[in-house]
Amino acid sequence: MPEGDNVWLTARRLHDALAGQILTRFDLRVPRFATVDLTGRIVLDVTPRGKHLLTRVEGGLTLHSHLRMDGSWQVYGSGERWRGGPGHQIRAVLSNAAHTAVGYRLPVLEVLRTADEQQVVGHLGPDLLGPGWDPDAALANLLADPARPLGEALLDQRNLAGIGxxxxxxLAFMARATPWLPIGELPSGIPERLVSTAHRLLEANKDRPARRTTATRTDQRLYVYGREGQPCLRCGTPIRKADQSDKGDGRERPTYWCPRCQAGPTGRPADQPAVD
Structure with missing residues (x-):
C-alpha cells in the first residue's frame, strides 16, 4: 500500500534510472494520451509531491502519475524480464539505453505542461518529505476542524501530504487515541507530537525496503496495522479492526487499534452489519 515514504523511494529509483537520459521509448497505454510520444527528449528529473510523482521532460512537459492503492513503477535493466504483473496491467513504458521504467495499474496517468503542475498538486498541504516541510502549517491545518475524526484528518492530503x-x-496508536476521536479532543501537546512523529517516521522509512514504526522490538515492524486479533505490543489486548471512511475519496479504509491503549470512540467491526 503506497504511502509517502514508498513514493519518495519510487521517485528516487526512477530519477536514478531516467534523469539526464534520452528517452528511446515513451508509451502510455491510456486512451487520452496514447498518441503522445516524447521519444528523443531528455528526462530532467523525477520529483515526489506527497503521493504524486512528477516526471519532468525537456520541452516543458510533465508526466504526472499517482499510485493510489495498487499502482507501482518498476525499473528494469536493458534486456531484463519485466516482472511487475501481466501485460494488460501495464499503463506506461519509459526507456533509455540502459533502463526501462514500467508503470503497472496506475489509476492516474497524464501529460501536462510543467507550468501547470499546481493544478494537480497545488491543493496539497505541507509535504512530510519535501524540502519545504512546514510543521506549523501542517498543525494549523489539522486543527482547523476540531470536530473531525483524527484518522480522517491525518489522511486528508490537504492537511499534510504523505500519510496513508x-x-x-x-500514529493514532502512538497518540493513545482511537482514529475516531475528534482531533480537537486530543490532550494538550499531542497534536504537535503527532506532526513531529509523522515527519520522523517517514524520514526514517524512506530508504528502507520494509517499513518499521516500532522502536525497540525486532520481531514486529508495526504496532497495530494488519495485526487484528494479535496481542497489543504494549498491553497484550487483542488488536481490533474496523472500517473508517476517507472523506477524500469516499472509500472505507481498514483501521486497526488497541481497545485498551487508545481512548475514544470506536468503529464498527468490518464484518458486523449496520443496524437500520
Whole structure:
C-alpha cells in the first residue's frame, strides 16, 4: 500500500534510472494520451509531491502519475524480464539505453505542461518529505476542524501530504487515541507530537525496503496495522479492526487499534452489519 515514504523511494529509483537520459521509448497505454510520444527528449528529473510523482521532460512537459492503492513503477535493466504483473496491467513504458521504467495499474496517468503542475498538486498541504516541510502549517491545518475524526484528518492530503492508511493507524496508536476521536479532543501537546512523529517516521522509512514504526522490538515492524486479533505490543489486548471512511475519496479504509491503549470512540467491526 503506497504511502509517502514508498513514493519518495519510487521517485528516487526512477530519477536514478531516467534523469539526464534520452528517452528511446515513451508509451502510455491510456486512451487520452496514447498518441503522445516524447521519444528523443531528455528526462530532467523525477520529483515526489506527497503521493504524486512528477516526471519532468525537456520541452516543458510533465508526466504526472499517482499510485493510489495498487499502482507501482518498476525499473528494469536493458534486456531484463519485466516482472511487475501481466501485460494488460501495464499503463506506461519509459526507456533509455540502459533502463526501462514500467508503470503497472496506475489509476492516474497524464501529460501536462510543467507550468501547470499546481493544478494537480497545488491543493496539497505541507509535504512530510519535501524540502519545504512546514510543521506549523501542517498543525494549523489539522486543527482547523476540531470536530473531525483524527484518522480522517491525518489522511486528508490537504492537511499534510504523505500519510496513508498504515501511518494513520500507527500514529493514532502512538497518540493513545482511537482514529475516531475528534482531533480537537486530543490532550494538550499531542497534536504537535503527532506532526513531529509523522515527519520522523517517514524520514526514517524512506530508504528502507520494509517499513518499521516500532522502536525497540525486532520481531514486529508495526504496532497495530494488519495485526487484528494479535496481542497489543504494549498491553497484550487483542488488536481490533474496523472500517473508517476517507472523506477524500469516499472509500472505507481498514483501521486497526488497541481497545485498551487508545481512548475514544470506536468503529464498527468490518464484518458486523449496520443496524437500520
Amino acid at each position: 492508511n498504515i501511518y494513520k493507524s500507527e
